[in-house]
Amino acid sequence: MRGNAxxxxxxxPGTLAGVLELLAAEPGAWTPIAGGTxxxxxxxxxxxxxxxxxxxxxxxxxxxxxxxxxxxxxxxxATFLDLRRHAVIAAELPLLAKAASWIGSIANQSRxxxxxxxxxxxxxxxxxxxxxxxxxxxxxxxxxxxxxxPYSEFHAGYKRNVLAADELLYAxxxxxxxxxxxxxxRKVGTRRAMAIAKVALGATAxxxxxxxxxxxxxxxxxxxFPTRLLQAESALLGQTITRDTIQxxxxxxxxxxKPIDDIRSTADYRSRVAVNLLDEFLLQLRREESx
Amino acid sequence: MSTNESAxxxxxxxxxxxxxxxxxxxxxxxxMKRLLDVLREDLHLTGTKEGCGEGECGSCSIRMxxxxxxxxxxxxxxxxxxDIQTVEGLALDGALHPLQEAFLCHxxxxxxxxxxxxxxxxxxxxxxxxxxxxxxxREALAGNLCRCTGFIRIFESVAAAVDAQSAxxxxxxxxxxxxxxx
Ligand SMILES: Cc1cc2nc3c(=O)[nH]c(=O)nc-3n(C[C@@H](O)[C@@H](O)[C@H](O)COP(=O)(O)OP(=O)(O)OC[C@H]3O[C@@H](n4cnc5c(N)ncnc54)[C@H](O)[C@@H]3O)c2cc1C
Ligand code: FES
Ligand code: FES
Numbered sequence: 143m144r145g146n147a148x149x150x151x152x153x154x155p156g157t158l159a160g161v162l163e164l165l166a167a168e169p170g171a172w173t174p175i176a177g178g179t180x181x182x183x184x185x186x187x188x189x190x191x192x193x194x195x196x197x198x199x200x201x202x203x204x205x206x207x208x209x210x211x212x213x214x215x216x217x218x219x220a221t222f223l224d225l226r227r228h229a230v231i232a233a234e235l236p237l238l239a240k241a242a243s244w245i246g247s248i249a250n251q252s253r254x255x256x257x258x259x260x261x262x263x264x265x266x267x268x269x270x271x272x273x274x275x276x277x278x279x280x281x282x283x284x285x286x287x288x289x290x291x292p293y294s295e296f297h298a299g300y301k302r303n304v305l306a307a308d309e310l311l312y313a314x315x316x317x318x319x320x321x322x323x324x325x326x327x328r329k330v331g332t333r334r335a336m337a338i339a340k341v342a343l344g345a346t347a348x349x350x351x352x353x354x355x356x357x358x359x360x361x362x363x364x365x366x367f368p369t370r371l372l373q374a375e376s377a378l379l380g381q382t383i384t385r386d387t388i389q390x391x392x393x394x395x396x397x398x399x400k401p402i403d404d405i406r407s408t409a410d411y412r413s414r415v416a417v418n419l420l421d422e423f424l425l426q427l428r429r430e431e432s433x
Numbered sequence: 434m435s436t437n438e439s440a441x442x443x444x445x446x447x448x449x450x451x452x453x454x455x456x457x458x459x460x461x462x463x464x465m466k467r468l469l470d471v472l473r474e475d476l477h478l479t480g481t482k483e484g485c486g487e488g489e490c491g492s493c494s495i496r497m498x499x500x501x502x503x504x505x506x507x508x509x510x511x512x513x514x515x516d517i518q519t520v521e522g523l524a525l526d527g528a529l530h531p532l533q534e535a536f537l538c539h540x541x542x543x544x545x546x547x548x549x550x551x552x553x554x555x556x557x558x559x560x561x562x563x564x565x566x567x568x569x570x571r572e573a574l575a576g577n578l579c580r581c582t583g584f585i586r587i588f589e590s591v592a593a594a595v596d597a598q599s600a601x602x603x604x605x606x607x608x609x610x611x612x613x614x615x
Contacts, residue, residue: 147462147463147464147467147470147508150463150465151464151465152465152510175508177506178511179506182467182488182506185508186486186487186505187487195465197508223500247491247575248572248575249488249502249576250488250503252500252501253502253503253506253507
């Protein structure tokens with residue numbers, strides 16, 4: 143089936159205030175559309191259930207990338223191409239720049255937004271492991287005001303999140319202190335270009351005298367939504383990287399993940415790959431530490 | 434079909450204004466209509482092709498405010514005020530763009546369905562990096578699928594256009610075309 147454009151209303155107030163006013167007047171009635179790379183695919187296939195849409199494209203407030211002393215603040219409607227081209231992101235938040243380069247082709251990255259990727263909430267979203275590893279914070283906005291939640295608490299279930307019916311995702315706050323951490327991001331899929339992840343792991347860690355003082359592990363496709371691997375993290379925290387700590391991190395990871403069987407892979411394969419990715423990161427940490 | 438068509442062009446839709454290949458255009462169509470369909474059905478610019486209709490194949494690639502986008506995923510309201518360039522806008526005053534020449538000479542097109550999208554993706558690459566190497570050419574065209582050529586001839590065509598550009602005085606023409614393209 144093919145979508146019928148005449149069945150959908152689409153408006154473009156052109157300002158953030160204009161959009162928020164609409165959402166406040168009829169909470170839940172309006173579906174925001176940013177780059178449309180999720181919604182227009184659904185529309186073309188005739189399965190877009192949104193009678194009224196409001197455009198976020200071309201609203202400068204929502205697309206700004208601001209570099210502050212302690213953080214980089216990315217507007218929700220910044221595109222993945224905007225992220226790839228940003229010098230500070232490339233230098234200090236390379237995991238995010240790398241993830242951005244994976245989001246389909248150039249023609250997709252020129253439209254796909256970071257906010258749309260997060261709100262869409264695919265368990266395999268490519269930006270999520272990096273944001274979890276960087277301890278990102280999400281800023282939400284409505285006519286009632288603004289609030290912030292840690293990104294690790296943004297998703298609330300399969301394709302569910304903490305956004306209220308009148309709220310927009312406004313910005314993503316990325317702390318700059320990770321520049322001194324060891325960083326890692328790897329996605330295992332079927333091929334390099336345009337493949338949906340079977341498993342992805344993003345990680346940052348800070349070592350002190352051989353012991354792990356801080357560690358964050360963010361995973362995609364290991365649960366109904368992107369998640370931090372908190373058990374594996376705590377198995378590693380304060381430890382030096384030995385065969386034993388690696389073993390106990392494996393056990394913790396396997397106990398906390400909830401991978402599924404689907405058309406792309408099996409739960410068993412996903413678990414095994416996740417363990418291998420964690421190993422690769424830990425061995426890399428140990429190698430770099432001994433230099 | 435015909436009833437749908439007339440509903441689509443009825444007066445109740447607000448006017449949407451934008452530039453296509455440097456010409457001002459106004460359409461009155463549903464704001465969710467795909468730019469791809471507006472180009473083909475309302476503006477009769479049928480160079481832009483539909484392959485998959487879901488962002489995977491790149492045959493509908495065009496340039497919007499200097500960026501490559503897939504027109505099957507753009508609701509036309511979002512191009513209000515924008516500069517659009519389609520494959521029809523590549524040739525300048527009847528002279529083919531160096532990329533078009535190269536595709537002709539080097540077997541870069543067979544059935545031709547993917548060609549407009551390939552050309553636009555390549556034009557986008559050349560504007561941002563005039564001297565791309567083969568990995569850059571491959572990355573730039575990674576979102577464009579071809580069922581006929583096996584890709585090698587397409588990559589070779591783009592490389593040939595790059596060589597031609599840096600070797601001949603045609604460089605000047607190309608730069609002019611690039612400006613024209615904005
Ligand atoms: C060909 C193709 C390849 C792709 N490859 C990948 C890939 O490799 N990896 C990957 O992770 N993704 C991939 N994607 C999906 C990716 O493009 C999207 O997830 C994109 O990031 C969504 O952003 P958007 O602005 O286009 O979203 P839209 O389609 O505009 O919106 C998506 C959802 O987010 C909501 N929304 C958007 N912005 C906001 C906001 N600020 N506040 C509240 N709600 C909002 C919308 O209401 C909608 O529910 C691909 C898509 C295509 C078509
Ligand atoms: S038709 Fe638009 S990407 Fe295939
Ligand atoms: S020439 Fe036929 S699809 Fe490319």
